[in-house]
Amino acid sequence: MAGSRLEKIGTIFSRTSGLIQTGALNFEDRPLWYDIYKAFPPKEEPKYDRPIPNMKLKQIFYKEDKIRALFHRNNKQIGAINLFSAGKSITQRFIDTYVTLLEQYKDREEVSEEQLYKEAIDILNKGHQLQRDTALDSETISLSSAYKEARRKMNNINLKDIFQ
Known part of the structure; x- marks a missing residue:
């Protein structure tokens, strides 16, 4: 049927x-x-038989998207990200390091993407080792303690405040 x-x-x-x-x-x-639909109706009603508009879609890519893809392609096991930390994620630190190196080597044409990647990873690893030694790394927080911290912060939220 x-x-x-x-x-x-x-x-x-x-x-x-x-x-x-x-x-x-x-x-x-x-x-x-x-x-929301009643207050802000669309310009054209979304009917089943409405023809598809013939328009060119814009490619929405940023400069760092290629760098981010390169980083995540080669580093699949990054780990959890603590959204409550004020510091930058490891991906963002890699992008910042890569862009800084790219700016330094922009006059040299013989520097390849792979060389820049390796050098940025080396810099990150050195920085990561220093942070571990000084116990300042916010991303080494365990998942259970991050969960406990999130639960503690959630207990302080009042639902009445959200809907006012």
Whole structure:
């Protein structure tokens, strides 16, 4: 037996409005997006049979995306990131180091991408060893202690404050 073909009749907003009007759906049980859609309707209704607009999509790539991809391709086991730390992630530190080296060697054409990568990794490893020795590395925090810290911070949040 074939599935429902109701998606071809009207829009999701008109179908939801119909359910609310007939009482099949309580107004209090309406979806979260319903009020937003009602306040800010789209310029063109998203109908099933609307033709696809013929427009060129922009490529959204930043300069550091290529560097980030190179780093993550070669370093698959980076570990957890503590989102509560004020310091930079290891990926961001690598990008900063790589860009700094790129600026230093921009006049030299014989420096390859691989050489820059190796030198940036060496600098990061030296810096990482120094931080371990001085116990300042924020990324060596264990997952369990990071979880405990996050739970402690979550306990201080009042839901009334969020919705005001």
